[in-house]
Structure formats: C-alpha cells, structure tokens
Amino acid sequence: MWTLIQIELFKIFRRPRTYIAFAAITGLIGIIQFGLKLDGDSYVDFMMRDITSSITVEGKILNGYQVCYIVLQVLLVHVPLLIALVAADMISGEANMGTLRIMLTKPISRTRFLLAKFMATIAYTLLLLVWLAVLALFLNMILFGTDDLFLLKSQYVVLLKKDDIFWRYLWAFGFAALAMTTVASLGFLFSLFAENSIGPIVATMSVIIFFTILSTLNIPVFNKIKPFLFTTHMIGWKEFFDIKVNDANEAIVGSIQNPQKIINSAVVLVIHIIGFFTASVLIFKKKDVLS
Amino acid sequence: MHKLFLFIVSLHITIFSFSQDMTALIMKVKTKLDQVNDYEADGKMKTDVAFIKAPVGKVKVFYKKPNKFRLKKDGGISLLPKGGVSVNMNSIFTTSDFVALAAGDAVVGGVKTKVVKLLPSNENSDIVLTTMYIDETNLLVRKAITTTKENGTYEIEMSYGQFAQYGLPDKVVFAFNTKDYKLPKGITLEFDDNEKQLTDAEKLKNKKGRVEITYTNYIINRGINDSVFK
Numbered sequence: 001m002w003t004l005i006q007i008e009l010f011k012i013f014r015r016p017r018t019y020i021a022f023a024a025i026t027g028l029i030g031i032i033q034f035g036l037k038l039d040g041d042s043y044v045d046f047m048m049r050d051i052t053s054s055i056t057v058e059g060k061i062l063n064g065y066q067v068c069y070i071v072l073q074v075l076l077v078h079v080p081l082l083i084a085l086v087a088a089d090m091i092s093g094e095a096n097m098g099t100l101r102i103m104l105t106k107p108i109s110r111t112r113f114l115l116a117k118f119m120a121t122i123a124y125t126l127l128l129l130v131w132l133a134v135l136a137l138f139l140n141m142i143l144f145g146t147d148d149l150f151l152l153k154s155q156y157v158v159l160l161k162k163d164d165i166f167w168r169y170l171w172a173f174g175f176a177a178l179a180m181t182t183v184a185s186l187g188f189l190f191s192l193f194a195e196n197s198i199g200p201i202v203a204t205m206s207v208i209i210f211f212t213i214l215s216t217l218n219i220p221v222f223n224k225i226k227p228f229l230f231t232t233h234m235i236g237w238k239e240f241f242d243i244k245v246n247d248a249n250e251a252i253v254g255s256i257q258n259p260q261k262i263i264n265s266a267v268v269l270v271i272h273i274i275g276f277f278t279a280s281v282l283i284f285k286k287k288d289v290l291s
Numbered sequence: 292m293h294k295l296f297l298f299i300v301s302l303h304i305t306i307f308s309f310s311q312d313m314t315a316l317i318m319k320v321k322t323k324l325d326q327v328n329d330y331e332a333d334g335k336m337k338t339d340v341a342f343i344k345a346p347v348g349k350v351k352v353f354y355k356k357p358n359k360f361r362l363k364k365d366g367g368i369s370l371l372p373k374g375g376v377s378v379n380m381n382s383i384f385t386t387s388d389f390v391a392l393a394a395g396d397a398v399v400g401g402v403k404t405k406v407v408k409l410l411p412s413n414e415n416s417d418i419v420l421t422t423m424y425i426d427e428t429n430l431l432v433r434k435a436i437t438t439t440k441e442n443g444t445y446e447i448e449m450s451y452g453q454f455a456q457y458g459l460p461d462k463v464v465f466a467f468n469t470k471d472y473k474l475p476k477g478i479t480l481e482f483d484d485n486e487k488q489l490t491d492a493e494k495l496k497n498k499k500g501r502v503e504i505t506y507t508n509y510i511i512n513r514g515i516n517d518s519v520f521k
Binding site for chain 1: 327337339340341342343344345346347348364367369371372373467469470473501
C-alpha cells in the first residue's frame with residue numbers, strides 16, 4: 001500500500017499544477033505581510049474603530065499571532081479552491097491520459113487503488129496546510145513578534161494571553177486539516193465522473209462557493225439548512241480562539257467557550273469525508289474504464 | 292422688607308461659610324496626598340465589560356507630581372476605559388482653582404462620609420463636576436464621581452489598607468459607561484445563528500463597565516524617570 005501511495009505522491013508532485021497552490025499561498029501571505037509591515041497601524045485603527053469609542057486598547061495589537069489569524073481568516077475560505085485543483089484531478093486526470101485502464105490491469109483491487117490515491121490526496125492537502133502554517137504562523141511570529149491576541153467577534157471581543165495562544169493554533173490547524181480533507185474528498189468524488197480535469201475542478205469550486213455563500217447569508221430562511229452544509233462547519237477552527245468566562249466575567253485561561261461545537265463540527269466533517277470516500281469506492285467499483 | 296434682606300444676607304453667609312468649610316476639608320486631603328511626590332505600584336487589573344472577555348492581568352502603575360500617570364500592563368495588551376483610569380485622586384487635586392460645595396453626608400462601604408461637590412473654575416477644564424465622598428476622620432476619599440466633557444461620567448471607589456496614611460488605596464474600582472458593540476457577521480466570518488436576545492435589564496447592565504485594580508505593593512517617593520510616562 002505504501003508503495004502505491006509513494007507512486008501517487010510522485011505523480012502529484014511531478015505535475016506543475018500542484019505547485020500553483022503553494023505559490024499562490026506564498027504570494028498571498030507575502031502580500032499580506034508586506035502590507036501589514038508597511039501600513040499595519042492604519043489597518044489596526046480601521047479594525048478598532050468600533051471599540052475605541054469607549055475603550056482604549058494599549059499594546060502591540062499587530063503581532064505575529066494577530067497576523068496569523070488575519071491570514072487564516074482570509075485564506076482558509078480560499079484554500080479549498082486550491083485543493084480542488086489537485087484533488088479533482090486525481091481520477092479524471094488519469095482517465096484523460098488513458099492511464100487509468102493500464103493501471104487497473106495491475107493485480108490491485110480497485111478499492112486499494114482508490115485508497116492509495118485518496119491517501120496521496122490527503123498527504124498533499126496536509127503538506128499545503130503545513131506550508132500555510134510555516135508561513136502564516138511561524139514566519140509571522142519571527143517577522144512581527146508575539147504578544148497577546150485581541151480578536152473582534154460580532155458581539156464581543158476576546159483577549160487571549162500570549163502563553164495561551166500557541167496551542168490553540170496547533171488545534172486550529174488540526175481542525176483545518178479536517179476541513180480541507182473534506183474538500184479534497186469532494187473533489188476526489190467528482191473526479192470519478194469526468195474524463196477531463198476541468199469539469200470536476202469547476203464543479204468542486206462551484207459547490208464550495210455556493211455553500212459558502214449560503215453559510216454566510218444571514219437570512220432566516222437559510223438558517224435551517226446551514227447546519228447541514230459542510231462549509232458552515234469548516235470555520236469551526238475559530239472556536240479554539242473563544243474563551244470561557246466565570247461568573248465575575250473573568251476569562252478563564254486555557255479554556256474554550258464551546259468545545260462541544262468543535263466536536264460536533266469535527267464529527268460532521270468526518271461523516272462527510274467517510275461519506276464522500278465510500279461513495280467514491282462504490283461508484284469506482286462499478287465504473288466502466290474501457291471507454 | 293428688612294426681614295427679607297436679613298434672610299438673604301444670612302443665607303448667603305451660610306452658603307459661603309459652608310463652601311469655605313469644604314475647601315478647608317479638601318485642602319486637608321490635598322495636603323495628605325501631597326506627601327506623595329511619586330509612586331510606583333504593582334497591581335492586578337480585572338476588566339468587567341459585558342462585551343469584553345479578558346483575563347486578569349498584572350499591571351504597573353506610575354505616578355509623579357503634578358499629574359503624570361501611567362498604567363502599564365506587564366507585557367501584553369491592556370483594555371482601559373477611555374480617559375478614565377488616568378483620573379486618579381492625585382491628579383484631581385492638582386487643580387487648586389475650584390469651588391467646593393457641601394452636599395450632605397453619605398455612607399460609603401460602611402464609612403460615614405462628607406459629600407463635597409467640586410466645580411472647577413476654569414471653563415476649559417475637561418472635568419465638569421466631581422462629587423467626592425470624603426472620610427473626614429481619616430482624610431480619605433472613599434468615592435468620587437467625575438463628569439467630564441469628553442469621556443462621560445466615571446465613578447471611582449476606593450478601599451484603603453496599609454497605605455492609607457499616604458492616601459493611597461489598596462483597591463480602586465472604576466465604573467464607566469460603555470457604548471454598544473456589534474460587528475456584522477459578514478466581517479467577522481461567523482456563520483452561526485445563535486445570537487442571544489437581551490432583555491432591557493441586561494442591555495442596561497451591559498452599558499456599564501468596571502475596571503478593578505487591586506494594588507499589592509507601593510514604592511513611594513523613590514523618584515521616577517520622566518521617560519516612563521512617554
């Protein structure tokens with residue numbers, strides 16, 4: 001199995017398309033870092049305009065942790081589109097080149113073949129996230145330093161102490177890995193239905209964009225379907241940055257406001273991953289590869 | 292007519308004499324506070340504002356005559372009421388140009404106090420009115436309500452302990468008005484729909500904020516470099 005995965009990884013990383021996502025992430029984070037380094041104070045002033053009417057906020061707001069949060073907030077909505085570039089090409093790309101038939105002549109079951117491709121897709125997704133973590137978290141920690149994290153939510157603000165943040169980011173990236181794997185599974189499933197890559201890639205992107213818009217719209221009629229959309233649960237990583245308060249309204253260091261919500265979202269995402277992959281296996285087993 | 296004239300004159304004398312009495316009391320408190328040329332204090336700060344979730348943080352407070360005041364958090368970010376924390380007793384008393392009027396007696400924290408209204412004579416002063424609750428026996432300000440032009444009204448309540456002889460409190464509670472805080476969910480990228488509807492009582496409570504500073508140690512009259520206040 002490991003050999004199969006290695007072969008798939010080799011194929012993924014030989015394609016120039018694979019590096020588009022890495023380059024795009026590097027470029028986007030670089031631009032954000034450049035902009036914030038150059039004119040970060042103006043950005044902070046704009047960000048704080050609603051709260052500074054009654055509260056004075058003193059300290060180094062624009063630090064590495066803050067920049068990382070800004071980057072993740074912006075990028076984790078768009079990274080799925082980059083993942084779709086590779087995930088939705090996994091089977092359709094082979095079908096397009098005519099190599100799918102040849103590969104299936106080997107004495108490997110279709111399930112094992114598909115599992116190897118799926119594992120390679122997950123490996124690519126995780127590598128992309130590791131790259132994102134290196135640039136967004138570690139590089140920003142070096143460039144902007146570390147300090148407390150001040151976050152603006154829709155109804156309140158959260159202040160996290162410097163030594164109570166790093167573990168939250170590790171969990172957040174772990175959760176993001178789950179969310180991105182869900183996207184990869186969807187792209188992987190779509191890649192079974194086409195003989196060229198464009199269709200599945202566009203289909204995956206369309207579903208993500210459509211669901212994300214539905215998740216974002218705050219219209220009561222859509223609120224009932226929101227919990228069933230995987231895009232609603234993909235932003236569950238943000239829950240790691242909300243803190244509990246005691247009866248005296250003091251934030252409890254090391255706590256998470258709603259851990260159950262994170263667990264629920266993680267379960268929903270895992271169910272989607274299993275569902276998409278199971279559907280892929282069932283469809284692929286009956287797929288006519290001779291055409 | 293003669294009786295009316297006498298009544299007005301005596302009323303004027305009464306008010307004038309009351310005002311004088313209160314100025315004397317204020318000056319006594321000021322003299323007590325004047326013992327302190329500067330201080331540096333360690334403390335713990337708790338911010339209690341409905342829309343802020345913040346842990347208790349360690350702070351350092353610096354004061355130097357006549358009105359230099361700085362509150363620094365031991366690293367990290369601090370959230371303070373706008374303009375409020377710098378209103379400390381020493382800085383209130385820097386103005387000698389005021390009118391002090393008696394406004395009766397009151398009990399603050401179980402201590403009987405004199406209520407004194409301080410009106411600054413200078414029209415350009417940011418402080419419009421300060422109401423002080425002064426413990427006459429110990430010459431300590433137990434509570435002060437200050438109305439400012441720019442930053443609303445603040446209530447400062449003080450508890451004293453081992454540094455009472457210098458008029459320095461062990462605990463200060465600032466109460467202030469806050470404005471509503473709300474950001475569109477589209478900006479914060481929050482997709483859920485679990486917005487809690489607040490009752491009128493909760494809304495009113497949410498408009499009040501408190502910052503509580505508990506001092507653990509004072510270093511008095513050892514000299515502080517001006518650069519600390521920059």
